[in-house]
Amino acid sequence: MKIIIIGAGEVGFNIAQRLSEENHDVVVIDKDQNKINHLQTVIDVQAIVGSGTNPSILQEAGINESDIIVAATDSDEVNLIACFYAQYLTEYITKIARVRNSGYTEHSDMFKTDFLNIDLIINPQSEMVSSMLKLMEVPEASEVLDFVNGKVKLIGVTVKEDSPLVGRKLSSFQDVEQVLLVGVIIRGEEVIIPSGQDVIQPNDLLYCVTRKEEISTIFRLLNIREAGLGRVVIVGGGTTGLALATSLDKTNINTKIIEKDSQRCLELAEKLEKVVVLNGDGTDRDFLVEENIADVDLMVVITGDEETNVLISLLGKALGAKKTVTRIGKLSYIPLVSTIGIDTVVSPRLSAIRAILQYIRKGKVVCVAPLKSEAAEVIEFEALETSDIVNTPLSEVKFPREAIVGAIVRGEEIIIPRGHNMIKPHDHLIIFALKGAIPKLEKLFTVKLEYF
């Protein structure tokens, strides 16, 4: 497929890199000569200096032969105008726009169906809020992703030192194999697709798939006490903070929101009913102690300044908060944060990248989620009748070494597979894979991505 990406910022860059690695033809347009120069030395894409809102630049980029246009600049207006021109130049192109202003997204129908025919509007912030809410359903996990409409959950959990699993080989998990499958182990900065011989070590981050009902079994195995979510503190009352607090306002969770700006606090208080609005500085230790941070189950730190977010989270942890969720914008920081003791990271950019990639790769690939470190992915494939892999025992399928089947979903049934299990047509498979294995997997599933 040929894909045009407007904006070589972090979002555009990462999408371009992924798609180029997956053998799509990518053209990137950006106004900044320096960004374009850098881009060209790092990824194999065609890069054009110019404005995405200039029809002749779009034509130079070959919009007439393109399948998808992704408008991912920092400016909503530029993105929308780019889609407008794209619609004008080629009627049937798929258009994806990143739109952040909630004023626009509230009326997204206008852009989607009535007027611009934008196929997908990504609001990174609301993507981020929904991933935080998902996380709150399973607060013990550092990451939660839904597959097959939420029936299968992918959870990321950190192994504690006192966990009974520490020191055990994966092959010895006879007792749990019907329940869980460890798909990826993240140890420091290393990403492992495990075989039976791998041994679990303390502080490993395990990504496992499991049925929704069995999450508590897993936590029991890992010796993690499920406490449920009693108290939540949100630091940062910006739009994200407000959106999150509004959702929590409807639940029974005891929620507080901390905001520095007193004027903003008034606004928050007007909009929120049960949530307690506190006017104070999240970096103020005494203030946090006074608000009893030690009893908090979850501390969500989402101020606009990412360095401050990291520090507040560390402070909160030191004061006894059980778990923190930290907003970090810069993607290059994300692999570092777990080593300094931050539990979970949310990033509007990562959310946007995920959502866009998921959409682009749709087709027989039902759902894709890059994992925390970006080196591995979880993919939901549908097995086609024509594919080589159906009706053969899994142990005989020539799977790439860097990939592992995490779950087979057959109708209502969810199978955590072993070597003897067979894949039947129309099964949904949830597969863990390192980045390099994805093209091989696609071939294996004869999933031609030229779906459009």
Added chain:
Amino acid sequence: MRLRQILRLIGILNFFLGLFMLAPLVVSLIYSDGSFLPILYSFIITSGGGLVLFVATSTADYTALSQREGMAIVTFGWLSAGFFGSLPFLFSGSIGSLTNSFFESLSGFTTTGASILNNIESLPQGVLFWRSLTQWLGGMGIIVFSIAILPFLGVGGMQLYKAEIPSPVVDKLQPRISETAKTLWKVYLLITVIEIGLLFIGGMPLFDSICHTFCTMPTGGFSTHGSSIAYFDSAYFEGVITVFMVLAGVNFALHFKFLKGDFRVFGRDPECRIFLLILAALILLVTVNIYGTVYESIAGAFRRAAFQVTSIITTTGFVTSDYERWPASSQIILFLCMFIGAMAGSTGGAIKIMRIVLLVKYGFREIFRLVHPHAVRSIRLGGKPVPEEVLNSISGFFILYLGLYVLAVLIMSFLGLDVMTSLGSVAATIGNVGPGFGLVGPAKNYVSVPDLGKWALTLCMLLGRLEIYTVIIMLAPAYWRK
């Protein structure tokens, strides 16, 4: 700098280079000219050596080549191509010494076309074919060829591409670098086939048609005859070759766009317009100058002038007349042509029209600034502003080009060559032209240059072909520091 990666890619390169030797092998079979075994040995050594290097470094991964590594691969890859490419000359006994063989081989790959052969016609056809083929391969770039068929190079391919086709602005025609390389080669191949056809239809023997086309398209200039194109004495052949020399001197990106249906692209491109304008003006000047003084008829003068000016400015180096017998002003024009060169992104050498145009504009801007000290003004080419860093890089290139020229001329003169030979030989080799002036003039060749001088000129050819930076950076101590 990862030595393994570099050696591995040079290994692949040699392997492909060896495969190309199969073509002259077939030719030598057809003509049974006695060069079969020498070429076979060359093939085995080149491809075999490449394969051994490739296998021995199999643990290397080449996905993320750095710019430095790219430059090393290209420079050393070209040197090794020069060496292995000289084996057929050496083994067949066509050229005696290693110095001469290497000179001839690298002169081929760099599309210079400077020869040390006194009696070209006596060479076996197989060797002659190889000699022409080196030019054809060098024109579009042996490394670009590898990029085209080795998709796994990915971004690494971009580094190699930039090092081998160093144009002021990199034109990526397709989203993928391997596709871009493939596209360029396809366009190159297409125009090559057309020229072979036109020459053959006109009555040139097939072997000569192929060999001369192989030396026109890369703006090379080797001929299978001692007297070059003058041997045929045919206005038709000269006309066809002149047209294709101009085509070879045009940016191949424009050919690509033309073939895609954008028929007005040549007229719209500012560099192309200036190139054609300069070419027409110089042909006119030389015609007027040699009409009456050397040639009796205006048609005869025009025919010689058009061919010779085109041949020199596109840095091809074919000869139809001994221009050293022309009036001094015509000789000076040809001498200057050796510096101007053709368009950026073409197969031609020398400084190139785009750089000259931008340098002139740069100069005028300085004058403008003296008048308006506070003026902020960007230099434009065809309505598009040119980034300052491109201008800086061009000024640097110009200074290095002239500096190296002067240095090499000094070396040549200290080796005992006369003024015209020293000035001409270096201009003709660093510009990848071929025939120079004096002892290395159009009616003579480079065999009389002392060995040391030949090595210096060989280096000039490589510097010129890879546009200075890629090669000269190897001499910078900072490059080798970790």
